[in-house]
Amino acid sequence: MNTKELLLSVLMAGPATGYDIKKVLEQEVSKIVDVTISNIYPALNELAAEGLVTYERVEQENRPAKKVYAITDAGRSVCLNTLMTVNARHRLRSEFMFLLSFAPYLPRRRIKTLLDERLADLDEVYASLDDIEAAGPAGQGPATPGQAFCVGMGRAMIEAERNYILNNRDWLLRQAPEELPFAELVPG
Missing domain, CATH: 1.10.287 (Helix Hairpins)
Structure with a gap:
């Protein structure tokens, strides 16, 4: 799965900030599959431009506003299609x-x-x-x-x-x- 597909799969669990998504990828997903963390924000922006996720800017006191991302119906459809068609290889790399x-x-x-x-x-x-x-x-x-x-x-x-x-x-x-x-x- 590519980064955008992984992001959609994380958002299937519910809305999350970019920081929360990054934590899930680093702490959980990276234990299972190879993940490139460095490009999650550009990928989230691409997903938003494609209409696969939306975001809401949430103002915070004494801190910059944060974006809370949510998967759209179209994004859910893309994610489920990927899960149905992706090659489920199991590799041993050690x-x-x-x-x-x-x-x-x-x-x-x-x-x-x-x-x-x-x-x-x-x-x-x-x-x-x-x-x-x-x-x-x-x-x-x-x-x-x-x-x-x-x-x-x-x-x-x-x-x-x-x-x-x-x-x-x-x-x-x-x-x-x-x-x-x-x-x-x-x-x-």
């Missing part, structure tokens, strides 16, 4: 796995650090899933059935990865050299 593919060349302590950091990351994300399910991804109430399904799937994926790491870490650590002499790291 710097962690890329680094571990070089385990035979890295010292054991580095592999151990990578595994420990990944387990800590998984535990942190797992703990946050309860909050996401209770408050919904946009913090606007309980998760919808689809969101709850995704949270449950996320839990299952985290548990599987965590179990795999714990069950296979010793084997991987045995494959890595204890230490690498400095000379081996410098091309001759």
